[in-house]
Amino acid sequence: MKKTRNTQKQDYVIDILTNAKHTMSVEAILKAMPIKVNKTTVYRILERFAEKGKVHFVTGEDGKAYYALCNDCNVNHEMHNHIHFQCKSCKKVTCLPYEIEVPELKNFEIQETQFLMIGICDMCIS
Amino acid sequence: MKKTRNTQKQDYVIDILTNAKHTMSVEAILKAMPIKVNKTTVYRILERFAEKGKVHFVTGEDGKAYYALCNDCNVNHEMHNHIHFQCKSCKKVTCLPYEIEVPELKNFEIQETQFLMIGICDMCIS
DNA sequence: GTATTATTGCAACATTGTTGCTTTAGTGTG
DNA sequence: CACACTAAAGCAACAATGTTGCAATAATAC
Numbered sequence: 001m002k003k004t005r006n007t008q009k010q011d012y013v014i015d016i017l018t019n020a021k022h023t024m025s026v027e028a029i030l031k032a033m034p035i036k037v038n039k040t041t042v043y044r045i046l047e048r049f050a051e052k053g054k055v056h057f058v059t060g061e062d063g064k065a066y067y068a069l070c071n072d073c074n075v076n077h078e079m080h081n082h083i084h085f086q087c088k089s090c091k092k093v094t095c096l097p098y099e100i101e102v103p104e105l106k107n108f109e110i111q112e113t114q115f116l117m118i119g120i121c122d123m124c125i126s
Numbered sequence: 127m128k129k130t131r132n133t134q135k136q137d138y139v140i141d142i143l144t145n146a147k148h149t150m151s152v153e154a155i156l157k158a159m160p161i162k163v164n165k166t167t168v169y170r171i172l173e174r175f176a177e178k179g180k181v182h183f184v185t186g187e188d189g190k191a192y193y194a195l196c197n198d199c200n201v202n203h204e205m206h207n208h209i210h211f212q213c214k215s216c217k218k219v220t221c222l223p224y225e226i227e228v229p230e231l232k233n234f235e236i237q238e239t240q241f242l243m244i245g246i247c248d249m250c251i252s
Numbered sequence: 253g254t255a256t257t258a259t260t261g262c263a264a265c266a267t268t269g270t271t272g273c274t275t276t277a278g279t280g281t282g
Numbered sequence: 283c284a285c286a287c288t289a290a291a292g293c294a295a296c297a298a299t300g301t302t303g304c305a306a307t308a309a310t311a312c
Contacts, residue, residue, distance in 0.1 A: 107248035
């Protein structure tokens with residue numbers, strides 16, 4: 001296992017994701033940063049966290065990656081079988097507390113899942 | 127309803143998707159074209175077909191859109207509740223014949239679904 | 253304090269997709 | 283067929299997201 005270091009910027013990313021109501025794009029995380037951080041840095045921080053399973057991400061319908069903390073995931077998770085919802089209007093991606101029953105597939109080795117539902121959220125519909 | 131015209135290039139796109147074993151990216155469709163076609167043209171052809179429900183697309187983990195014909199979809203579909211599988215190695219996206227049971231959501235208006243499983247396909251695993 | 257090297261910053265780039273405008277070419281009508 | 287209408291296609295320039303290589307910085311162990 002590679003050695004890791006604790007840095008202020010990594011902590012900020014965790015803080016921001018902890019307080020987030022929705023999954024966040026890199027752009028949104030950058031904007032939420034209290035100090036100036038390079039985008040490459042955020043990309044690499046998230047990449048490291050994703051490898052460690054501390055963070056997971058979904059790809060939105062818009063092709064952008066949206067990140068969230070993995071608080072409620074068990075330690076040696078490889079799957080995140082809950083659903084995500086993306087609003088077409090405000091683009092926000094939300095984790096929904098629904099588990100999806102994943103079928104057994106003979107010929108494929110499944111490593112991750114991304115279940116995305118797209119529509120209009122309650123804030124935008126009214 | 128807006129008037130549409132039949133063109134050779136639209137037909138080629140349908141031909142290519144008809145013979146495709148997997149969903150295809152715009153890049154792949156362009157390469158499969160027997161004649162030179164502008165990428166903007168392909169984007170707009172797919173956009174029109176998607177509106178008409180003739181074609182559907184999934185967003186891969188890589189953020190790219192992958193297109194497939196909607197042959198087996200019922201006419202007034204809005205949902206495509208089958209699963210897609212993307213291979214991390216060869217990047218190919220495949221439609222799988224598994225339907226997902228979609229939960230009822232009170233506060234959200236669901237318009238589409240994208241269920242993506244990611245891993246290694248049978249061709250790449252061996 | 254010093255050495256090691258993980259982390260960050262920077263700049264340049266790659267890829268995917270979009271926009272505005274002009275040109276081309278289906279389609280319906282006389 | 284000739285013509286008008288306008289959907290579709292082409293082109294160029296752009297925007298957004300994400301990546302890469304390398305130099306600078308700073309966390310950690312000794």
